[in-house]
Amino acid sequence: MNSTRDGEQSTRRHKQFIGGEWRTGSTDKVLVDRNPFDGSTIAEFNCASVADVDEAYRAAEGARSEWDRVSPHTKRAVFERAVSYVEDHTPEIVDIIIDELGGTRLKAHFEIGLVLDMLKEAGTFPLRMDVRILPSPSPDRENRVYREPVGVVGVISPFNFPFFLGVKSVAPALAAGNGVVLKPHEDTPIVGGTLIAEVFEAAGLPAGLLNVVITEIPVIGDAFVEHPVPRVISFTGSDAVGRHVAEVAVRNFKKPILELGGNSALIVLADADLEVAVNAAVFSRFTHQGQVCMSASRVLVHREVFDEFASRYVAKAESLPVGDPRDPDTILGPLINQRQVDRLAGQVEQGIAEGARVLLRGEVDGTLFHPTVLTGVTPEMSVMQEELFGPVACLVPFDTEDEAVAIANDTRFGLSGAVHTSDLDKGVELARRIHTGMIHVNDSTIADEAGVPFGGEKQSGLGRMNGDWSLDAFTTLKWISVNRGRAQYPY
Incomplete structure (x- = not known):
């Protein structure tokens, strides 16, 4: 790869990605991204502010109108190009996973394989936004049920498999027609955040549809979850934090999707x-x-x-x-x-x-x-x-x-x-x-496949992801009835 271009990519990964632009966060608070093995500094980020979070959500909301006009086949091509980009840059991504997560080379390839499977599955979603015709007791009425995007999705990803667990929500949400704002864990802002932005930018996703904010909770508080724009909050992390995210989301009439801890x-x-x-x-x-x-x-x-x-x-x-x-x-x-x-x-x-x-x-x-x-x-x-x-x-x-x-x-x-x-x-x-x-x-407890339901019971989470279940998570259903006759009313 070209060394100048590689340097530009590395520099961009150390910034916020808001409204299709790579830029510095607007606070003076510096997040230091360190290599967990040797403690060396990988990158430094000026944390995003509440205002930055607001701008990211507004950008995602605004970009949706353009995305709605894109044909399903053109949308699918974005995900096909994302797959190609990850495949072409696998050696570089492996190095980033090793340095930022302390993941082994074996783990890095395993995670990238999961990402590729998820991108391929998400690429089928634009062609699965179906319309159903349901029968009515009234002979003159036609019932249509439309599957539609929820609007904007907020995604909070963890530090252990940040590339995959970020893409696991981001890709299906985008493919279902939504705008997305992603906040990665503060220990993995590149692999769980700006790398994902880079992949979709290179794949030709419309500017502003995906935004990544790098920040810390003490800087923004609950603003990421409380913001009025997102309708769904997808969180992966501990059960303690997940409980708080769910409480804030439900209090603000948002649907929480939680993938939490296990034992x-x-x-x-x-x-x-x-x-x-x-x-x-x-x-x-x-x-x-x-x-x-x-x-x-x-x-x-x-x-x-x-x-x-x-x-x-x-x-x-x-x-x-x-x-x-x-x-x-x-x-x-x-x-x-x-x-x-x-x-x-x-x-x-x-x-x-x-x-x-x-x-x-x-x-x-x-x-x-x-x-x-x-x-x-x-x-x-x-x-x-x-x-x-x-x-x-x-x-x-x-x-x-x-x-x-x-x-x-x-x-x-x-x-x-x-x-x-x-x-x-x-x-x-x-x-x-x-x-x-x-x-x-007769197998391991560690398994995830893009087409089967993934999720837990009790305090291990709420909802299911992958395949049809991710499509359900990031869409809503609208009933439109059409009366082809002359309706009669009692008064």
Whole structure:
């Protein structure tokens, strides 16, 4: 690629993207974007102000009128070009993910693959904005039901898979005909924000339809959610913040879509293939350092095979290379920041104080947190009840399937899960008893496909995303009746 052009792209990524223009935020507050592995500064942003947020929403609202006039086939072509842009720039995007997230090279390619699938799925949406004709009791009346965009969508993305989880809302919302304002997490303003703006700008999206504001909550408060323009707020993050976002959104008559935390259980029955189960359980816990909402922090194993499973699990976890995410052999890179490290270390210490027994105690070196495995835990312990957003797992023996179900369901979360058994029918039957939005038989708890419903139960979220469910999330239905006769009224 041309070095001058690359430099221009890098500079633009360090600015706000409002109304189709790359510009500096209007506050003096500086957000410093740091590499979580070595602490070096990647970029500095002047935070967006409340006025900047207002201008971004107004730009999205205004650009919708032009987007409405664009044919579905022309809209689809925008997403096809976005796919090509990501494919052409994959090596560069991999580097950005490694530097800003501390994601490994393996994780970066995995995330980019998810992005490409989502862009391809969103590209079908313009041709799925259907009109239905429904029958009426009145012989002269025709009922038409139109699927229409909600208008403008506000998107708040997290730090763990920011490219994918930003695109997961942004692309379907745009494809359904909406304007969008995206606020990425303050730890990932490029991958979760300005990179996405760059992709769609290069793909030919009309100026102003997508806007990205880089800022911190202390600077803007609730202005992003309270603003009168957006009709839907899509939030991905912790359940504590999600609760507040939902309260503010509903109070202002906006629809919240929430993808929140998890505390997933992976259940291993006595007849399971232990090699497959161990590999799935390790992948389910330690992918991206355990910073995945679907991660299996609770691994429930039948007592008959518990000792053998635990031995294999600990050995495999201990063998995972931890270190510089730029090293292609690294499996576990750094946690996103020191605050997350301190929180996780505190959760481990509290678990031990409550009676947990250590099978593997990984060292903590800066933001590197080596795999840690606990056992001797009971359902009421904090390490079993709280989301452990890092490479810490709890191994729990059980005697009966009913006991496994009870333990798995003893959580305020309900996002993902897995069941391992050689009896597939039994696996499905057991899976249906777990109160969770998604669960997989003989597989990992970490899975996302662009065409199937993704979302959680209980405090793991509200609503579903992907495929038809994303189309429902970002559209509304309008009933128009046409009377072809001469209506009669009682007075």
